[in-house]
Amino acid sequence: MYELNESSFDPITFVLTGIPGMEESHVWISVPFCLMYLTAVLSNLLLLFLIATDRSLHEPMYLFLAMLALSDLLLSTATVPKMLAIFWFGAREISFDACMAQMFFTHFSFIVESSVLLAMAFDRYVAVCAPLRYGALLTPSAIAKVAAAAVARGLCIMCPPIFLLKRLPYCGHNVMPHTYCEHMGVARLACADIRANVWYGLTTALLSSGLDVVLIAASYALILRAVFRLPTREARRKALGTCGSHLCVILMFYVPAFFSFLTHRFGRHVPGQVHILLANLYVVVPPMLNPIVYGVRTRQIRER
Template structure:
C-alpha cells in the first residue's frame, strides 16, 4: 500500500485516516504499453480540439448560422472540448510519466466536472432532437418556438441540471471514511472508483449513481428515441421523395452523433456494473474512449453531413491561410 497521501489519527479503539491525495495508476496491466497508448489518445485529443474549435469559430463567424440548430451544435462543441480537456491531459501525463498524485479536492473537482459535462452532453443532444422535431413536425411554429430566449434558457437549464444531479454525488463521497488504500487504478477520478476505496458502506453511493444515471441520461435517450420515432413517421408521410431526402439529410448527422455517444456510454455503464468477466484494462480503456471518441467524431460527422458547416469551414480555412 502507498503511504503518502494520508493523515492518520489513532485512538484506543480504531485508526481513522483522512485522505489528502489519491494515486492514479493508469490502465492496470498495460503499464508497459502506456507510452504507445498515448500516441492515438494524443492524436484524438488534438483532433477533438481542432475540430470542435473550428465548429465554434464557424458558427460565431457566420451570422447565417445563428440559428437554433447551429447554436446547439456550438454548445455541443464547447461541451466536447471541456469534457475531453478535464480527463485527457492528466491521462497523458500518467502515460508518459507513470502514476500521478491527485489531491483529494482536485480529484473531487475532476469527478464533478466529468459527470456534470457528461450529463450536459446528453442534455444538448436532447435539445438538438427537439430542434429537429419542431423543424420537421411543426415547421410553421419553428421560428416562434425556438427563439433566442428559449435557447438561453435551455443552456442555463442544462447547466443547472448537471450541477443539481452531480453535487449530491460529491457530498456522498465526503461522508465516506478512507482507511486503507489511496490507489485508484484508473486514469481519472470518477464516482465509484473513489467510493470503492472506502471502508464503510457505499450502497447509498451506488444506488444514487444508478438512479441519477437512469433518470437523466436514460430518460434523455428515451425522449430522443420517441422524438425520432415521430420524426421518421412524419418523414415517411411526406409526399415527395425530394422532401423525404432533405428531411433525412437534416437528421442524419444528429442520428450518427447520438448512436456514437449513447452506444459507448451505455456499453461502458453496463459492463462496469455487470461485466465481471471483462478484463480490468478493457473497462478502463472503454471508460476513456466513451469520453474521448464522441468529441473526436462529432465535428467530423457534422463536417461531412452538414453542407453549411462544411462550406463555412472551407471558407474559414481559406481566410486563415
C-alpha cells in the same frame, strides 16, 4: 491523533494506475490518444469560431451545436491531460480535491451534453414535423433557457456525489485502477457502506441520461412517422438527411457511455483493461468525431 486519523481515513492523494495490465504499452497507447485529443480541441474550437463569427449560423441548430462543442471540450480536457501525464511521466498521484474536481467536471459535462442532444432532437422534430412553428418555438430566449437548464441540471445532479464521497472513510485505500476519477471508482475505495452512492448513481443515471434516451427515441419515432407520410421520395430523403448527423452523434455518445456505466456496476466478468480502455475512448472519440461528422454532413459548415 487527528493527523493519524486524517491520514488513515481521508487520503491526501489517490494513485491512478492507468490501464491495468497494459502498463508497458502506455507510451504507445498515448500516441493515438494525444492525436485524438488535439484533433478534438482544434476541430471544436474551429467550429465555435465559425459559429461565433458567421451571423448566418446564428440559428437554433448551430447554437445547439456550439453548446455540444463546449461540453465536448470540457469532457476531454477534464480527463485526457491527466491521462497523458500518467502515460508519459508516470504522474499517477492526484490530490483528493483535484480528484473530486475531475469527477465533477467529467460527469457534469456528460449530463450537459446529454441535455443538449435531447434539445437537438426536439429541434429536428420541430423542423420536420412542425416547420411553420419553428421560428416561434425556438427563439433566442428559448435557446438561452435550454442552455441554462442544462447547466442547472448538471449542477443539481453532480453536487450531492461530492458530499457522498467526502463523508466516506478510506482507511488508506488510495490506489484506483483507472486513468481518471469517477464516482463509483472512488466510492469502491471506501471501507464503509457505499449503497447510498450506488443507488444515487443508478437513480440519477436512469432519470437523467436514461430518460433523455427514451425522449430522443420517441422524438425520432415521431420524425420517422412524419417522414414516411411525405408525398415524394426526394422529400423523404431530404428530411432524413437533416437528422442523419444527429443520429450518428447520439450513437457515438450513448453506446460507449452506457457500456462503461453498466460494466462498472454489473460487468464483474469484463476484463478491467477492456472496461478502462473503452472508458478512455468514450471521453475522447465523441469530442473528436462530433465536429467532423457535422462538418461533413452539414452543407453550411462544410462550405465555411
